[in-house]
Amino acid sequence: IDGQQITHLIPGTVQNQPSYGMDAIAEFVPVTNRFDASQGRSAGMLANAITKSGTNNFAGSLSGFFRHDRFNAADFIQHRVLPYSNQQVSATFGGPIVRDRAHFFGNYEIEREPRTVTFSSAFPSFNIDQAALNRQRKAVVRLDLQLSPQVHWYARDRKSTRLNSSH
Numbered sequence: 001i002d003g004q005q006i007t008h009l010i011p012g013t014v015q016n017q018p019s020y021g022m023d024a025i026a027e028f029v030p031v032t033n034r035f036d037a038s039q040g041r042s043a044g045m046l047a048n049a050i051t052k053s054g055t056n057n058f059a060g061s062l063s064g065f066f067r068h069d070r071f072n073a074a075d076f077i078q079h080r081v082l083p084y085s086n087q088q089v090s091a092t093f094g095g096p097i098v099r100d101r102a103h104f105f106g107n108y109e110i111e112r113e114p115r116t117v118t119f120s121s122a123f124p125s126f127n128i129d130q131a132a133l134n135r136q137r138k139a140v141v142r143l144d145l146q147l148s149p150q151v152h153w154y155a156r157d158r159k160s161t162r163l164n165s166s167h
Contacts, residue, residue, distance in 0.1 A: 001049045002156060019160040021109030023090045024140040025060060026052040051156060053144045054103030058095035064088065073116075083116040083129065100146065107140045135163040 001020070027100035028049040069084040087110075117130040142156045 002051055002152075002154075014023075017137065019162070020049075020051065020140060020158065021031075021090050021138040023063065023092050023109065024051050024107035024138070026050045029159075051140060051142055052092070052094065052105050052107070053142055053154070054096065054105040056099050056103075057098050058093075060091065060093035062089075062091050064090070072136035077120055078118055082118055083131075086113045087111070097143075102143045102146070105142045105144075107138075109136075109138045111136045121165050125149055133163070137161045 028047055031046040047090050052130065065086070065088040067084065067086040069081050072084060074080055075082050090107065090109040092105070092107045093101065096103055111134075113133055113134045115132045117132070119127045119130075121127055137160070139159045140156065140159075142154060144154045145154070146152055
């Protein structure tokens, strides 16, 4: 991300891995073919990503993605609509500090996804729903300075919190 190496060594784990909101990413390129040693220490694939930066115009966005089980069909194994709900809200804003010299960009994203694990066995008393809650908050702030035509400096900071609970 932005030239910083982030190696995900153990598939399926998310602990201590940086997390960015989808509206904070300007572009990404997945690489699945052979790559040279400068991009090494990866066994399978590689993804390069660049975070967004400010421009000479103030611009922002506000977006939301919402899913609810009332729009789902019945599960073919459970023969009922499984409980599901997901709310994701994201906001971005960026612009100039000094035209053509200094720019800023910020992103904040909240996701709330209650999850339900269902069981289907030959024993109906064991077939209960187990509810869990996955909440994430992600923030990115970026500052870009064009010191000369040959020298570009930027600083980026991010904060990500994840709360998983079951009840």
